[in-house]
Amino acid sequence: MTDHAAAGWLKVVGLGPGTEDWLTPEASRDLAGATDLIGYKPYVDRVPPGPQERHASDNRVELDRARHALSLAAAGRRVAVVSGGDPGIFAMAAAVFEALDDPAAPAEWHRVPLSVDPGISAMQAAAARAGAPLGHDFCAISLSDNLKPWEVVLKRLRLAAEADFVIALYNPISRARPWQLGAAFDALRDIRTPETPVILAQAVGRPDEALTVTSLGAVDPAQADMRTLALIGASHTRLVPRVGAQPWVYTPRSYKG
């Protein structure tokens, strides 16, 4: 190992959901200290201009991106892999460890100083705007069936509804997965009442953010897009009317059973 290689590091940096208001000081410092930024192009573009070399890619090559980052860091570069939200939640951190866990991974990758900077995840931003829907036990499920069988998603939705968790749905819809969100709502309707509060939070933290408070009986999956996070309440999730705005949604800490 040369001195040059010893100076390299890899940090998986969470940018939060969009606004710099939610970018942690740790993440800001690590982005500024990096020589290279690697990530999905819209995330790389969110990092303020600087001298860093930018390696932007599309959003379907996480593992390639992780390998590239490890190689650069092993060669002595200071690499920030950028991720929206929290890189540890349905994002880039797992991909980096998957790349490292490959038996074919070069030995020098294992010597790279590696760390993860957590960030505000989409469900937290959505919850903050809506009130406090995550105030009681909850779960987070990715609706993407690219990486797991749809039967697994359905089984988890049913068990989550039976457990009476508040449910956060990530990756609810895309051009390649147009029907899954509707199917998920249908599965939940078998167990939860039509009055169950549902929040569709779109692009929270971005200039065009939008929040829809509706119900399991009334929600239309067509109201969601790729940038939407869906939250489905528990049986005791409640609404508080607001003058001139959609109601607050919160889940009391106390649960009678």
Add this chain to the structure above:
Amino acid sequence: MTDHAAAGWLKVVGLGPGTEDWLTPEASRDLAGATDLIGYKPYVDRVPPGPQERHASDNRVELDRARHALSLAAAGRRVAVVSGGDPGIFAMAAAVFEALDDPAAPAEWHRVPLSVDPGISAMQAAAARAGAPLGHDFCAISLSDNLKPWEVVLKRLRLAAEADFVIALYNPISRARPWQLGAAFDALRDIRTPETPVILAQAVGRPDEALTVTSLGAVDPAQADMRTLALIGASHTRLVPRVGAQPWVYTPRSYKG
């Protein structure tokens, strides 16, 4: 409503898990702009010295604290209710909305400009230090049975294990609740294998932080305390050996079922 009252606001501010590295710019700004800080004493003490009036209380009076905050804000004060981690996750935000939702709540409380500043929650800090254990579907359960029957906790643990979620356990243990964490591990052992990775993350983000990577078969509840967050892996959660350190723990994005 007087102009004085109109100037008041209430913000529920997440301080994150301890270090200022994880305090968002939004939270910093709102703490600096507040005239009054309200919260559990150790959290109030974490706010840098300033001219704000400090109202510190113990940790069992959330609803009183919420009512006090709403009253002060309705009287024109700029009130920050401070909370560790994310106030929306097992913390103060739900208590504020519970206070507001009380039919006896004064009408002026409903006119208070109210917002929530999300923060990094304990499970995210723990996950970042451990690797990427929350990389796949997960749930978060509070083990406190002060606010829900223990049977509900047990049922949720069993359903979560059956759903093969990664499980984050908040409030695992306290002087008043010494046996619940052991009972929770026992319940999970009925469904998950002894090799299932378990992480005990203590005081992450504080100078005395400590991380223990163990397994469901080997974990000893006595290793946990009030400041511990426990993470239990899914069936496909994996370890990656590290030279001179405990192994990384990550949950691959892909799930074969």
